[in-house]
Amino acid sequence: MGIKSLHSQIKKASRHVRLQEFSGKTLAVDASMLLHKGSCGCARELAMDIPTDRYIQYFLKEILNLEKLGIKPLVVFDGQPYPPKQNENSRRKRQREISLQKAKLLWDKKNYCEAQRYFLAGVSITEAMVQKVIQRLREHNIEYLVAPYEADAQMAYLATCGKVYGVITEDSDVIVYGAAKVFTKTDTNFGTSLMIDASLLQECFELDQWSFLKFIYISVLAGCDYLPSIPGVGIKRSVEFVKRIKDKDIFQAIPRMGLYLNLQITIPEHYVHNFHKAVNIFRHHMVFDVDTQCIVPLNTYDEGSCYTDMPYIGRILSKETALGLAVGNVSVNDLSIINNYSPSSIFTQSVNIEITVTGLEEAIAWTLPCCPVITLNLRVLKIVTPQSSQFADMSYGVIKLSDERLSVFNMQSLIKCSMSDCCIVNINDRPFLMLWKWTMINDTISVADSLESMSISSISSDTTSIARLNDINEDDPCNIEHSVPFKVLGVCHNMNRQEVLEAGYIRLYDHKLPVKACLRPDPSNKFDKDAIAVDLDVGNGWQHIGFIPSELTRYVHKPFTEGKLSVVVDHIRFRTTWMLVGFYVKITITKVHSMWENYVVMKSKKSALSLFPQTLLRGGVGFSFEKKNTFSLLI
Missing domain, CATH: 3.40.50.1010 (5'-nuclease)
Known part of the structure; x- marks a missing residue:
């Protein structure tokens, strides 16, 4: 409550x-x-x-x-x-x-x-x-x-x-x-x-002499799970009462609360005693200490007080029982043994280490000899590890190929990983630092630089091959798949389009089903005879939801008629910022065998900046670099 x-x-x-x-x-x-x-x-x-x-x-x-x-x-x-x-x-x-x-x-x-x-x-x-x-x-x-x-x-x-x-x-x-x-x-x-x-x-209570203990007094007087409030006394009158008694003993002042507040108040029998108990519970409730693996009070007892003075705050259990309860091996109802899970990995102290990634070398397949056989597609990184860590001599690391946070690679990228989330693995008799979980600390590359330096290479995920980035010839059009976001306009033009997007949202996130997208010329558009419409299939056939921006249609018509475009829906979001109230969709259009024109890329960049304030761009918030070298934008 x-x-x-x-x-x-x-x-x-x-x-x-x-x-x-x-x-x-x-x-x-x-x-x-x-x-x-x-x-x-x-x-x-x-x-x-x-x-x-x-x-x-x-x-x-x-x-x-x-x-x-x-x-x-x-x-x-x-x-x-x-x-x-x-x-x-x-x-x-x-x-x-x-x-x-x-x-x-x-x-x-x-x-x-x-x-x-x-x-x-x-x-x-x-x-x-x-x-x-x-x-x-x-x-x-x-x-x-x-x-x-x-x-x-x-x-x-x-x-x-x-x-x-x-x-x-x-x-x-x-x-x-x-x-x-x-x-x-x-x-x-x-x-x-x-x-x-x-x-x-x-700042919320404006007491003359603030202390957290006074905050506890106010909270208990207002009514809590351990003690109902005095009839007629809520949070505001509790604050006023604590203000007026100043530094007087609150336990002696409570029976005269009506005089302090100029109200007719009846103090329930035993209220002061129960108030004292509730305050002690909030201060000394029994908890589990993960370092000593023992039951301890939330805060140390006041001088002259001890556990025997307040047995209601909870029992002190044996270390074995306390640990068993903490990891779920002991029943909370009767403290009987219900499981035998080993807790050795739960309460380890995680020490964070910062690893500098200086190069992106290859994609590699790691086959684990288990039943069933598991193959992980990994990306090899050239790294510099701190001399103070147990991985000080490691020069190469691997992450899952599906982890796209390094898709647009920036030299000297700094990532952080807990030592409990790292281990050394041997792949083809070569040692690697396996980064199971990691977080990008800084991304010094700017948004503009990111747009200009998007990778156009495609890494094969075939488990039998190793695709080296250096072997890809950017001049060979067969290797190129260039994707940019296109803002879908007119999604709030009528209620039907919003209903389609809402159905798509439910399909994507509640039912975990795909939402298909397609493009089609729409010469019937009275505002633009060259308009290109965007349709979605949310499970009941294709339905029109909007258009791509008119200034970009001339760049789309030719590759569209040549069959060199593909379009996907990555996200549907409900937005209420900047007066954009309603469902909006993010689509990504991929152009194969050639690059998008610079103008198309720049318009995508402007769309990004218009939707995300500059303060949100630090650290890449608002932008993500996804599979197939896709620069993605929420719209």
Whole structure:
């Protein structure tokens, strides 16, 4: 639930961000948030015990989207039921059971729409669901952690210890636990989020003498999972009360709250005692320390206090049990053994190393002698590794051929890779540094230079061949495939075109099906008899959605009639910036056996600059260099 109305109070500490700003950072991800969102798409199946893995698919999609943005996720699951939340958890469980009963009755009466609403309210997350997700995370080598109790406290601890940069969650409790950077309202498809910076909280409350402890007082008074608010007291009156008592003992001031606020307020019995407990929970909640692999308090105890003074903050488990719980080998319900997964690779300390790539040499096939036989197509890089790393003597490295971040190669490109994501492999008796995961640190090549220096070579992905870039003759037209983006105009001209694009968007991203594109001359266009129309097939035949810019049609007509063009749809996006409200499509037109004219390339460049402000061009944001030497643009 979180703190009531806290988000509205801390707007000054919030700002909208693009997640690409945090590429290379590790963020803790609230697993409960993703499980609940994912279960909404299969609530009826879960409630009626119909086999489904849609919640797993949703979970993995969100995590993999973060990785595509350059963010390293660390997924944190809730652990044992937390005793101080017993009353709140019991209340929620009763509500779910009532909703589930209503949903089944309505479903039997064929009132499916209303039944679905109650199925959503009645869905619950089980340990079996969590174990299935954990298994898939292991398969994808994604780090995770099961907290001893509340995931919010565990994520805040990871943040305060520097294990993660920030936390992705929708629960405001994590702010009160002490996380410095919290990301809410996160959309991994569009790479956006609302970041709350705890260092700016003081500006939101305007207290005479700010302290984080006073923020905890305000949050607990406003109402939380551990203590309901006093009737008539919300976040604003909590702030006012803390302001007026100044540095007085809050525990002595609470019984006289009505006098401070000039209100008729009845303080519930035992409220001060329960308030003290709630404050201690937010300060000393039991968490798992990944270095010592022991259960420890979130913050050290005050002088003169110890664990025995506050047993409600959670039990201290043995080191073996704590580690087993953290890796998912121990049940959160009864601490019984449910798995035997080896945790040796989960909590290793990842040391980042910076590798300079100085040359792009060849494509090479690496066949792994396993069953079934796996062949990886790799790209060979000439590299310089730091003398301080264990790979100091390595002169060559390899990455997956499908990794296109180095398609337009810039000398002295600096990339960063964790030592846990590197290893030495031998291919044809030759040692290489295998870069399984890596991030571009800087790309000193400018946008204009990138346009002019696009590679026109084509690397063969045939597993039996080795294609050397130096062997490709750029003067031989048979080797040339030149691709540029063409802006599709008129997509918002009428509602039908928007409906086609929306259907295409659903087909691409929800159903994982291709959307085809084609070009055709349209002499019936009353504005331009040489117009070239763009049609899409979203599963129900070809439908017109727009035109390529009129100033480029004369460059397209001849290769089109000669059959030397191909067109594909890479992305469909919904945009709300610069008054461009609606669905827009990115198409890429490839010209074979010859290069596009300079004018066409320059118009593509201008289209890019008009859609992406200069501040977003740093580090290549807004542009990507994709397969077949394609310079791609979102439109």
